[in-house]
Amino acid sequence: MRMIGVLGLAALAFAAGGAAQAETIKIGVVLPFSGANADLGHQIDKAFDLYVKLHANDIAPHKVELIKRDEGPPTGAQAKTVATELITNDKVPILTGFVFSPSAIALAPVATQAKVPMVIANAGTAWITNLSPYIVRLSFSMWHPAFPMGAYAFNKIGCKTAAMAYTDFPPGKDSTEAFKTGFEKAGGKITDAIPMGSPVQVPDFTPFFQKIKDEHPDCMYVFIPSGAHATGVMKAYGELGMRKAGIKLIGPMDLIPDNKLQDMGDAAIGTIVMGHYAVDLDSAGNKTFNEEWHKAYGKDSYPDFMSAAGWDTMHAIFDTIKKLNGNVSDGAKVVDAMKGWSADGPRGKVMIDPATRDIVQDEHAMEVYRKPDGKLGERILGTTKAVKDECKELKVGRCGS
Amino acid sequence: MPHFAIVAVSILFDGMAYAMFLFITSVGLSVTMGLMGFVNLAHGAFAMAGGFVVVSLTRSYGVGFVPSLIFASVLIGLISARLERRLYRRLYKSTDLEQVLLTIGLAFMAIATATYFYGPIPRSVPLPDWLEGDVNLGFRAFPSYRAFLIAIGVVLIAVLWYAFERTNIGAKIRAAVDNRRMAESVGINVDRLFTLTFAVGSGLAALGGGLAIQLFGLTPSFAVLYLVLFLIVVAVGGLGSLKGTLLAALVIGIIDTGGKYAFPVAGNLFIYAITAIVLLYKPTGFFGRE
Numbered sequence: 001m002r003m004i005g006v007l008g009l010a011a012l013a014f015a016a017g018g019a020a021q022a023e024t025i026k027i028g029v030v031l032p033f034s035g036a037n038a039d040l041g042h043q044i045d046k047a048f049d050l051y052v053k054l055h056a057n058d059i060a061p062h063k064v065e066l067i068k069r070d071e072g073p074p075t076g077a078q079a080k081t082v083a084t085e086l087i088t089n090d091k092v093p094i095l096t097g098f099v100f101s102p103s104a105i106a107l108a109p110v111a112t113q114a115k116v117p118m119v120i121a122n123a124g125t126a127w128i129t130n131l132s133p134y135i136v137r138l139s140f141s142m143w144h145p146a147f148p149m150g151a152y153a154f155n156k157i158g159c160k161t162a163a164m165a166y167t168d169f170p171p172g173k174d175s176t177e178a179f180k181t182g183f184e185k186a187g188g189k190i191t192d193a194i195p196m197g198s199p200v201q202v203p204d205f206t207p208f209f210q211k212i213k214d215e216h217p218d219c220m221y222v223f224i225p226s227g228a229h230a231t232g233v234m235k236a237y238g239e240l241g242m243r244k245a246g247i248k249l250i251g252p253m254d255l256i257p258d259n260k261l262q263d264m265g266d267a268a269i270g271t272i273v274m275g276h277y278a279v280d281l282d283s284a285g286n287k288t289f290n291e292e293w294h295k296a297y298g299k300d301s302y303p304d305f306m307s308a309a310g311w312d313t314m315h316a317i318f319d320t321i322k323k324l325n326g327n328v329s330d331g332a333k334v335v336d337a338m339k340g341w342s343a344d345g346p347r348g349k350v351m352i353d354p355a356t357r358d359i360v361q362d363e364h365a366m367e368v369y370r371k372p373d374g375k376l377g378e379r380i381l382g383t384t385k386a387v388k389d390e391c392k393e394l395k396v397g398r399c400g401s
Numbered sequence: 402m403p404h405f406a407i408v409a410v411s412i413l414f415d416g417m418a419y420a421m422f423l424f425i426t427s428v429g430l431s432v433t434m435g436l437m438g439f440v441n442l443a444h445g446a447f448a449m450a451g452g453f454v455v456v457s458l459t460r461s462y463g464v465g466f467v468p469s470l471i472f473a474s475v476l477i478g479l480i481s482a483r484l485e486r487r488l489y490r491r492l493y494k495s496t497d498l499e500q501v502l503l504t505i506g507l508a509f510m511a512i513a514t515a516t517y518f519y520g521p522i523p524r525s526v527p528l529p530d531w532l533e534g535d536v537n538l539g540f541r542a543f544p545s546y547r548a549f550l551i552a553i554g555v556v557l558i559a560v561l562w563y564a565f566e567r568t569n570i571g572a573k574i575r576a577a578v579d580n581r582r583m584a585e586s587v588g589i590n591v592d593r594l595f596t597l598t599f600a601v602g603s604g605l606a607a608l609g610g611g612l613a614i615q616l617f618g619l620t621p622s623f624a625v626l627y628l629v630l631f632l633i634v635v636a637v638g639g640l641g642s643l644k645g646t647l648l649a650a651l652v653i654g655i656i657d658t659g660g661k662y663a664f665p666v667a668g669n670l671f672i673y674a675i676t677a678i679v680l681l682y683k684p685t686g687f688f689g690r691e
Contacts, residue, residue, distance in 0.1 A: 204617070206415045211665070214407075228617070235618075
């Protein structure tokens, strides 16, 4: 600390009249580093570190210091504690991270009261951005993939009927609600909606899927909080021989996280998801992103949609620091500076909608297939450009308030 | 076959497979608690360690799945015997709180160690071809892996029952569970007996951990995530009772699977409801001593 102080004074002394004062900007990072979902935190943390390492000079003479705290389990309690500490003790002017919706929901009132911007890198329950004017979301709303998936499933995949199975917490309900809205609008019929327990433990998916298999819909829409759950879903789906029985597996991209895809085996082939990122996505931004990722973390480590959002999140924070010339102490100004931000990132062109402070991005329908080199990959079947959060556009439920 | 019967058979089948995993993993915990009154919350850590040994052997050394399972349970059994001698033994006379603190601490250390070496990403194992497909019984196809799980469970139950009820060592263990001081006074070396049962129990936990990879995927937090479930099986079955643990595992496995199939909205309600009802009427579990 003392060292930093001395450096700060030195920088001050060297700064000629009128030149910007070099600031070290503390950024509070709240991500799950422990528990069943720790790998989700690591996927974003790696993207944060990578961006900061490669782009440190972009904001010179200012610097950032990431203060990392454990978000804990997907209940929000621990996230609220550590984030409040970051605000009151470490006096961070910007908070970021937040994998789980309950964390973001629990923290929204704190952000409003402390006037500290929360830049969300994952948590996807649609109405989170309505909870505080200090929330900006760089990741997605559950509606981003789920709503267009409804029409796509009916029109292109050939699902006339579909059963939905979801992990029983806010984003699960949100995702199935969005799919249902889109699917029924297109003319499809939902046969069942099955809650599959809490996100904390990976359950035995067999009884749930067996029930769906017996009901025999055309498609099964599954939402799970990515990570360990995704592997479990694929195993149960494969074991029960559901594809052979004619039930197609569809869902948002959480179903096939890129860093677990290779482990999933043949059961995953043919799965169709809607999402805004895949390692195989063909864009200039994604190519550099993947190259830098492999250079830093080895060839067997893969980024995924969370890492992509993590990268864009740090990009937006850096651009904002540059725009405000390091003066980020006024939370409202930081949020204003982020409104309308746009960039070409790993996901392609993304933008922050100034009206909702939520992301606008392309959504791709992607199918898992075996690539010529023997590895599993995702091929793009179709793309919807510049998708906004339809939940807020249509003012559904809490999104309308 | 009528639809209802097919559903009942599949619930029974899936429930049995789940029950066998519960039984294999919990039986060691039950015997440890029954024999020494020792609360070993690190039991799940042995299961997790067994799982990672299987992952390493199959993924890095190309050993087959079944030999890896056997190797993992023997290895973890031996390691646990050392731990029992060095660490656990000191705390047999201590209070429950001290035992719980030591063992939950060990569990957290195990999680941190596994995270350091393997990372938090869930691991899976390559299965041999004969475990990948399904067995078709005409009216319904059953996943071969679950059939394999049930087969292992049945064999283990037979072996354990024989060892417990028909061998000299089994008789000594039962004697020690019933009345430790009396058993010691007739010349049974209860300490050595305990090291043995502890090692076997931990080895079985490791086997359960290895078998669970295909069901749930394996992460370091496996050590504590399913611990509550194991403790419920032990409590409902009755401490130290083989029969009780088996019955509890079957009841919980089958009713939980059936409940999830028929009333998914109820979530985990069924497990907790059974536990509450059984313990209300029999506070020591199905076959626990009063």
